[in-house]
Amino acid sequence: MSTVERPPAPVLPLYEPAKIPGGAPSKVDPPPGADLITVNFGPNHPSTHGVLRLIVTLDGEVVVGLDADIGYVHTGFEKNFEQKTYWKGIPYSPRMDYVAFFANELAYVGAVEKLIEIDVPPRAQWIRMLFAELNRIHSHLIYLGTSAVEMGALSVFFYCLRERDSVLDLFEMATGVRMHDRYPQFGGVAEDLPKGFYAECRRFLAEMPKRIDEYLDLLAGNPVWKSRYQGIGTIDAETAIAMGLSGPNLRGSGVPYDIRRAEPYLAYDRVQFDVITRDKGDAYDRFMCRTLEMYESVKIVEQCLDSMPSGPVMSDNRKYVLPPRHELHTSMESLIHHFKLVTEGFRAPPGQLYHPIESPRGEFGCYLVSDGGTKPWRIHFRAPSFVSLQSTAMMSVNRYVGDMIVVVGSLDGVMGEADR
Amino acid sequence: MTTDELAAAVTKAVPESVTAHEDGLDMPTLTVAAAKLVEVATYLRDTHGKNFLSAVSAVDHLGYGDDVAGYFGTERGRDVNSPGSWGTPMTVAAPAKRFAVRYHLAHVGDGPTDRVRLQVWLDDGEEVPTVVGVWPTADWHEREQYDLMGIVFTGHPNLKRLIMPTDWAGHPLRKDYPIGGEPVQFTDAI
Numbered sequence: 001m002s003t004v005e006r007p008p009a010p011v012l013p014l015y016e017p018a019k020i021p022g023g024a025p026s027k028v029d030p031p032p033g034a035d036l037i038t039v040n041f042g043p044n045h046p047s048t049h050g051v052l053r054l055i056v057t058l059d060g061e062v063v064v065g066l067d068a069d070i071g072y073v074h075t076g077f078e079k080n081f082e083q084k085t086y087w088k089g090i091p092y093s094p095r096m097d098y099v100a101f102f103a104n105e106l107a108y109v110g111a112v113e114k115l116i117e118i119d120v121p122p123r124a125q126w127i128r129m130l131f132a133e134l135n136r137i138h139s140h141l142i143y144l145g146t147s148a149v150e151m152g153a154l155s156v157f158f159y160c161l162r163e164r165d166s167v168l169d170l171f172e173m174a175t176g177v178r179m180h181d182r183y184p185q186f187g188g189v190a191e192d193l194p195k196g197f198y199a200e201c202r203r204f205l206a207e208m209p210k211r212i213d214e215y216l217d218l219l220a221g222n223p224v225w226k227s228r229y230q231g232i233g234t235i236d237a238e239t240a241i242a243m244g245l246s247g248p249n250l251r252g253s254g255v256p257y258d259i260r261r262a263e264p265y266l267a268y269d270r271v272q273f274d275v276i277t278r279d280k281g282d283a284y285d286r287f288m289c290r291t292l293e294m295y296e297s298v299k300i301v302e303q304c305l306d307s308m309p310s311g312p313v314m315s316d317n318r319k320y321v322l323p324p325r326h327e328l329h330t331s332m333e334s335l336i337h338h339f340k341l342v343t344e345g346f347r348a349p350p351g352q353l354y355h356p357i358e359s360p361r362g363e364f365g366c367y368l369v370s371d372g373g374t375k376p377w378r379i380h381f382r383a384p385s386f387v388s389l390q391s392t393a394m395m396s397v398n399r400y401v402g403d404m405i406v407v408v409g410s411l412d413g414v415m416g417e418a419d420r
Numbered sequence: 421m422t423t424d425e426l427a428a429a430v431t432k433a434v435p436e437s438v439t440a441h442e443d444g445l446d447m448p449t450l451t452v453a454a455a456k457l458v459e460v461a462t463y464l465r466d467t468h469g470k471n472f473l474s475a476v477s478a479v480d481h482l483g484y485g486d487d488v489a490g491y492f493g494t495e496r497g498r499d500v501n502s503p504g505s506w507g508t509p510m511t512v513a514a515p516a517k518r519f520a521v522r523y524h525l526a527h528v529g530d531g532p533t534d535r536v537r538l539q540v541w542l543d544d545g546e547e548v549p550t551v552v553g554v555w556p557t558a559d560w561h562e563r564e565q566y567d568l569m570g571i572v573f574t575g576h577p578n579l580k581r582l583i584m585p586t587d588w589a590g591h592p593l594r595k596d597y598p599i600g601g602e603p604v605q606f607t608d609a610i
Contacts, residue, residue, distance in 0.1 A: 024578035025556035071583035078568075079592055083599065114446070241471050241528050244557030250528075257528045350485070350512045353446040354524050354537070356474065367477045367524070371485045372512050378593075382475035382524070390560050419583060 025243065026390035028397045030057035030065030038065075043072045047150045047405045050415025052389065054404070061400050066393040070386070074419040081379040085345030086112050086186065087322075089376065094180040096381065097417035099142050101180050102135035103359035104417075107381070109184045110265065111355035111366040115348050116186070118320055122267070124188035124313045129266040130201075130304040131171070131183065133297040137208070138167045139360035140290045140297075144215060147287070147409035151228055156218060163211050166204050173197055185322075187315030198305055205305075208298050215291060229284035233395035233407035236281055243394075244387040247362025248289040249411060253281035259358040271303045283410035290412070320346050345374035354382075361385055361412055381420060385413035423448035426468075426536070433467070434459045447524075447535040451516075454540050454548045461523070461538070461554040470525040470536060473555035476562055478569040479520045482595040485512035517541040521548055521571055542571065550576040568593040 030036055036057050043053040051072035057065030077096055081089050093108040094101030106128060113120060145160030168178040174193055175181035183190050219225045235245070240253040250257055258275045260268040273296045278285035315321050322341055323334035340346075350372040356365040362384030369378040388411045395411075396404040421429075426448055427441035437456035442449050452460050464470040523538040540548050550573040551558045562573040563582040570591035573579060581588060585605065590597055 024559050024576075025552065026559045027578055069582075071581075071585075074583045076592060079599075242556050244473060244555070255528060259533075262533050351445050352479075352522075353444070354474070354535070355446070363474060365474055365524070367475060367522070369479050377484065378477075378479045380475065380477040386560065386564075387557060390557060 026393055027067045028065050028393045035059075036064060041404075043069075048408055048415075049146060049413055052408065052413065052415055052418075054392065054408075056401065056404070058401060061402075063396050063399060063401055063404055066396055066404075068389055068392045070389065070415065070418050072419065073415050077420045078379055078381070081376050083375065085374045086348060086376065087341060087345055089379075090185060091180070091182050094182070095416070096383070096420050097359065097361070097364075097385070097414045098179065099414050100135055100139045100360045100364075100417075102131050102183070103139075103357060103364055104381075105182070105184050106132060106266075107355060107357045107359070107364050107366040108379075109186060110357060111353060111368045112186055112348065114353055114355055115351060115368060115370055116320055116346070117349075118187050118315055118317055120188055120315060121312045122309045123192075123311045124184075125266045126304050126308040127174075127189050127193060127313060128184055129268065129271070130301055130308070131174070132266070133300045133304070134167050134170060136297045136360045137294050138164055140294050141167070143290055143360075143409075143412045144287075147406075147412075148219065150405050150409050151225065153219070153225075156215065159211070159214065159218075163208065166207070170197070170201055170204060173200060185314070187317060187321040188313045190314075192313045201301065201305060205298055205302055209295060212291060212294050212298075220288070220291075226284065228403075228406055229287060229410070230280075230282055232283045232399065232403045233286075233410055234280065234282045235391060235395060239394075240281065240391075243391045245362070245391060246384055246387070247358065247360070248276075248286055248293065249362060249384075249388050249391075251275065251277045252286035252289045254279035259356055259363060263356070265357055270307075271300050273297075273300050283406050286410045286412075347372060347374050348376075356382070359384060361414065361417070362388065381417075383417045383420060385411075385415070386418040386420075389413045389418055421534075423450075426450070429468075430460055430463060433463045444537060447537050449537040449539060451539050451541065454542065454546065457538070457540055458549050458551060458554060461551050464525060464536065464538075465554055468536075469527040469529065469531075469534075471555075472526040472528040473551070473557050473561070474524040474526055474535075476551075476558060476565055477522045477524070478565040478571045478593075479522065480569060480593065480595045481515035481518055481520065484515050515541070517543045517546075519544070519546075519569070519571060521565065523551070547572040547574045549574050550579075552576060567591070570594060 036059055038057045041054040041056050042048045043051040053069040055067040056063055077092060080092055093104045097104050141160040141164045145157040148156035171181060172178045174197055175183040235253055237253045237255050240250050254277055256275045256277050261275055276289050276292045278288050318337045323338050327334035328338055348370045350370050352369045354365055354367045356363050364384055365382035367380040368376055371377040392407060395407045423441050423443050427438045427450055431438050434456050437452055437460050438450050439453055440451040519542040521540045525536045526533045542548060550562055562576055565571050566579055567581045567583050568591055
């Protein structure tokens, strides 16, 4: 089979936002006067991971202007949270970033727990950490599968979904549902791990590193993959920080910023793992960061299984925590607590706080304002997809339109989270 | 660096900028005069390494604390995990103005994250200068807050709606925005 030589990318200066005074950093205006065509790309397009609209100005096949537009799946999550008591907000949170559902729940639950200063038992922390890492594997598998299918590598998509199913089986085993589990709750997790979970989880952990080897064998050295990914969507460390990138997008540019390491929450200061970085900052490095991070997540889950302490999984502070179901039949006091928590909810002390965690996509922060009532006064989520999609324009411009697909895929945006 | 030292350093570099400061539950919080915001932001970025803007969050305080009369809650610092310590009645501090715009800053690179929050109080109709020139990532953050909360960021290069449709009326996250009863959009398109 003869290989088709791809024409080299046009020699145009790299776009540098700082050198365009007065321009918006997330938008590139096309040069005036040229013979250009403006194309509406999306919002419904299979390669935009949801409903992302890109207004692209093309000079032949080269992108010379780009403006990204989001908001097509805005469902008013933040307004909804203001109408719900704290407990009733938990099922809302995973539905924002439906791929990293567990991370969203952790951010919301963690913020409220910080505000009401409730103690979470150690075992619950470790169980949360276990599922947070399983969720990270799940999210990175979806990234890998979808970005591969955009390059035409359909089989990788099916391999990734096969492993994703194993992860979701584990979620189903412990939480009863495959996604959107409402498993972490204020004061702990809903239930302890079921019988047989350890064995099932160990079976998965034994399998998973071999599967990641397989993906790397398929893609990392593949000349087609490398020619599509290397040198595409390059962003240097300084610009990446200025544009607010976080997570694997930032680590791909060589900045070892990981909240699990910088501000350890749960029990991340008690497990061993490496923060994966690469230094070129292109789509290939972001791909490598995510794929290699799956090995680290497997390592963390193994350590969770090995050194998870025993004990309760839920706080016994009945002013905030739902009583166990069986007590409702025998204890009047439990019935009263249950009734109060479900109808009126608990009152959180007034104050404001920002609680960041490392979601698979980067820094996911929950900013919470309470006026002392039973509902959040204001809640605002710092969504990493929302922030990273700002860089689409500067990464795509002066490249082929086909490379724009790679850029959008490599940023790993989830529109449900970006729009909220 | 304690909050007091930070506030003193900022006041020394940019006079009459910090009007109040507190430790906060999570990070030092400096209240900044809107006119001095960009100077303070530039100073914090260049001298204190706050190179990372996590989020811009606007809060509407219309009616803040009205529904919590008779609040039997908690005094900050009590141990909620020992039963029976329900604290004393307390009232909520009245907000300085209706809106607060809060900037969550962090240091990314060597050393600790050292988060800091800047807050600017605004009345309805008052504007706050943009910080896009200091942290380019503020572009969409500010557009989002303009769109949903109606805060105008003076000097923003592309201040238009980002999330709601471009012809939408009103700013949905304001407390006086009606919940339910608003006209259903796009019905004429059927």
